[in-house]
Amino acid sequence: MGATYWWMLFGMALVTYLPRMIPLTFLDGRKLPPFVTGVLGNIPYAVLGALIFPAIFYVQEGNILFGVIGAVSAFGIALLGFGLMPVVLGTIGILAVYSLFL
Amino acid sequence: MHQSEFSKGLRAGLSIGIGYFPVALTFGLLAKTGGLSLLEATAMSIFVFAGAAQYISLSLLAHAVDPFMIVVNTFIVNIRHFLMSASLNEKMHTAPKPVKAAVAFGVTDETFSVIATSKEDKVTSARAFGVIAVAYGSWVGFTAAGHLIGDILPPFLQAAMSIALYALFVALLVPSMKGSRKIVLLAAASAILSCIFYYTELLSTGWSILVSTLIAAIVIELLYVKTGRSPVPPLEKEGI
Numbered sequence: 001m002g003a004t005y006w007w008m009l010f011g012m013a014l015v016t017y018l019p020r021m022i023p024l025t026f027l028d029g030r031k032l033p034p035f036v037t038g039v040l041g042n043i044p045y046a047v048l049g050a051l052i053f054p055a056i057f058y059v060q061e062g063n064i065l066f067g068v069i070g071a072v073s074a075f076g077i078a079l080l081g082f083g084l085m086p087v088v089l090g091t092i093g094i095l096a097v098y099s100l101f102l
Numbered sequence: 103m104h105q106s107e108f109s110k111g112l113r114a115g116l117s118i119g120i121g122y123f124p125v126a127l128t129f130g131l132l133a134k135t136g137g138l139s140l141l142e143a144t145a146m147s148i149f150v151f152a153g154a155a156q157y158i159s160l161s162l163l164a165h166a167v168d169p170f171m172i173v174v175n176t177f178i179v180n181i182r183h184f185l186m187s188a189s190l191n192e193k194m195h196t197a198p199k200p201v202k203a204a205v206a207f208g209v210t211d212e213t214f215s216v217i218a219t220s221k222e223d224k225v226t227s228a229r230a231f232g233v234i235a236v237a238y239g240s241w242v243g244f245t246a247a248g249h250l251i252g253d254i255l256p257p258f259l260q261a262a263m264s265i266a267l268y269a270l271f272v273a274l275l276v277p278s279m280k281g282s283r284k285i286v287l288l289a290a291a292s293a294i295l296s297c298i299f300y301y302t303e304l305l306s307t308g309w310s311i312l313v314s315t316l317i318a319a320i321v322i323e324l325l326y327v328k329t330g331r332s333p334v335p336p337l338e339k340e341g342i
Contacts, residue, residue: 004169005142011173012159013149016180021206023188025199032188035327042288042319043182044211048275049289050296050314051154056268060261070265071272078276084121084212087273092124092262099258 070095111232118212118233119240124266125153126241129160130248131260136160140249147245151238152210155179157267158311167306178312186214190230193218197227208234211274284326292318 056074057067073094077087126147133143138160146156155176162172187209194205194217205227213233217225252260279286295314299305305313 005138008159008169008172009142009146009149011170012146012152012155012176015173015177016150016152016155016183017207019177019181019184020187020209021203023184024191024194024206024209025202035323037185038323038327039319041185042284042323043185043315045275045278045285045288046292046315046318046322047154047179047182047311048271049292049318050311052268052271052275052289053293054297054300056265056272059264059268066261067265070268074265074269074272075276078273079280081277082273083117084270084273085117087276088121088124088266088269091265091269091272092259095262095265096259099261102258 066095066098069098107226107228108232108235111229111234112236113232114216114229115213115233115236118216119236121212121270122153122237122240123244124263125270126244127248127252128260128263128266129153129156130245130250131252131255132157132160132264133245134249134252136164138163138249140246143249144242144246147242150176151207151241152176152180153241153267153270154211165306171306175309175312178315182211183209183214186211186218190214190218193225194230195224195226201227205230205234208238210237213237215274284322288318288322291322 052071056071057064059070060066070091074087074091077090082090129147130143133146134140138146146159150156158175158179159172162175167175187206190205190209191202194202197205208230213230216233217230255263275285275289279289292314295317296310299310299314304310
């Protein structure tokens with residue numbers, strides 16, 4: 001990778017830190033327009049939708065069934081009302097059993 | 103006082119620390135598989151500290167995407183923290199700018215959720231540092247561990263753990279979907295757009311996530327503002 005990798009890392013660190021730092025440090029007391037606030041508020045959920053689909057189906061190359069089982073397990077456990085940990089560990093557990101007996 | 107606030111934070115952050123274990127371990131392992139050295143992989147967790155963006159950068163590196171585009175993509179994926187940081191500002195006691203700037207480094211989806219939902223009206227910086235310390239320690243430590251010993255794990259477990267990040271996303275999304283039709287629409291719209299861009303090969307992964315997210319977030323906000331169903335107040339003259 002070499003120097004290019006470290007320049008990329010520096011850039012990634014900077015563009016990750018600035019959006020975290022600017023509001024907490026400098027925007028004390030200032031208000032954004034309501035529409036902008038609304039759109040920004042929507043972004044976490046929209047990001048999650050785009051990140052999960054379709055990528056979750058292709059977690060294991062050439063084996064879509066693996067991804068589908070993972071997706072169904074994760075949504076199933078989450079819909080039952082379990083928290084972050086049981087969903088993550090439960091899905092890993094189900095796929096481990098599936099991989100073991102494949 | 104400060105010390106006890108810090109330990110309260112440590113305890114509150116424990117669930118994140120445990121939750122990051124498989125995700126960071128898998129990241130270290132995948133980074134190694136992708137050809138990154140132990141130093142390169144661990145440095146990314148030390149300096150960037152952003153799960154989704156780091157995973158996506160691995161996948162983009164594997165597809166030989168231009169490093170500049172990886173930085174742009176990182177910005178796009180992490181821009182959501184701008185709002186979380188703004189919201190966190192309301193939740194936290196005032197503190198000197200350098201202290202706030204240090205807390206800001208540790209704002210992730212998970213640390214934000216834990217700090218912003220604590221029962222107290224206002225949270226001290228010491229408490230926030232406690233939550234962040236556990237999360238960050240786990241993230242960096244298990245990245246290195248994943249790179250060093252990840253391939254000692256049996257292949258079936260390695261394969262299973264590759265789902266961890268997506269299971270984490272699902273676990274973050276589903277409880278919010280239950281309470282809000284708007285959130286269901288947002289996630290569904292961006293997921294459908296992202297699938298369309300993927301299967302038509304119109305956009306690369308980085309741009310697909312950006313465009314899907316922005317279209318869904320803006321169009322659904324317009325829809326809610328126009329139909330008056332938005333929990334957000336109507337547009338003011340100076341807005342937009």
